[in-house]
Amino acid sequence: MIKKVSKVLIYIFLSLVLFAALYWCADAILSRIPAKAYRKGEGQKYTVYILSNGVHTDLVLPVRTDLIDWYTVFPADNIRSKNSSFPWVSIGWGDKGFYLNTPEWKDLKVSTALLAASGLGETALHVTYYAAMYENEHCYKVSIDANQFNALCRYIMDSLATDSAKAPILIPTTAVYGDNDAFYEAKGAYNLFFSCNTWANTALKKAGMPAGIWTVFDKGILRHYR
Numbered sequence: 001m002i003k004k005v006s007k008v009l010i011y012i013f014l015s016l017v018l019f020a021a022l023y024w025c026a027d028a029i030l031s032r033i034p035a036k037a038y039r040k041g042e043g044q045k046y047t048v049y050i051l052s053n054g055v056h057t058d059l060v061l062p063v064r065t066d067l068i069d070w071y072t073v074f075p076a077d078n079i080r081s082k083n084s085s086f087p088w089v090s091i092g093w094g095d096k097g098f099y100l101n102t103p104e105w106k107d108l109k110v111s112t113a114l115l116a117a118s119g120l121g122e123t124a125l126h127v128t129y130y131a132a133m134y135e136n137e138h139c140y141k142v143s144i145d146a147n148q149f150n151a152l153c154r155y156i157m158d159s160l161a162t163d164s165a166k167a168p169i170l171i172p173t174t175a176v177y178g179d180n181d182a183f184y185e186a187k188g189a190y191n192l193f194f195s196c197n198t199w200a201n202t203a204l205k206k207a208g209m210p211a212g213i214w215t216v217f218d219k220g221i222l223r224h225y226r
Helices: 003-032 096-101 111-119 146-159 196-206
Strands: 046-050 057-062 088-095 121-128 139-144 181-185
Touching: 046 088, 046 146, 057 146, 057 196, 088 096, 088 196, 096 121, 096 181, 121 139, 139 146, 146 196
Parallel strands: none
Antiparallel strands: 046 057, 046 139, 057 088, 088 121, 121 181
């Protein structure tokens, strides 16, 4: 009996190791294959940033342009500072439980991780306003045209859950990360094959910006901008 149980456990362990190896290899290969050739043309008048915190990737857009005013979508009244003069807004998508219950990796619970990986949890958009953006190894500046900018905006808006009046749904919480951010209900399911970084990578692909075929890690995105 003990031998049978040991064999089963060894089989499970080896299966998990094999799955993890294939998972990492798939990301390492597919994230390096360009999803679409990126050619700069005329009219690249919109500046955006690709921002990572080392794990999670956000899209950073100018708050007010001739195409959209993000304060009409994510009002300043929904952030602690009530400041309506920020020039930049960072938008990311992810598992709601991770966002609200795991401000730091030390706060991660097994239950939160398993629920996120299963795809059964809810998702949220994390919206943060910034006074300035600075390029570094985790933040890359890109110039794009109106069509690309509109594609990013459409993708974000399509990811946003709304109420019966088509208004974004603010998530009431004290788990915000600072004075200038808020969380909103989102569409879609987070899982092992569609992470916060997959969401950002998909946005970049739809906008014809540098991106890999598929990735679940921030490095799979950032390598196209280094």
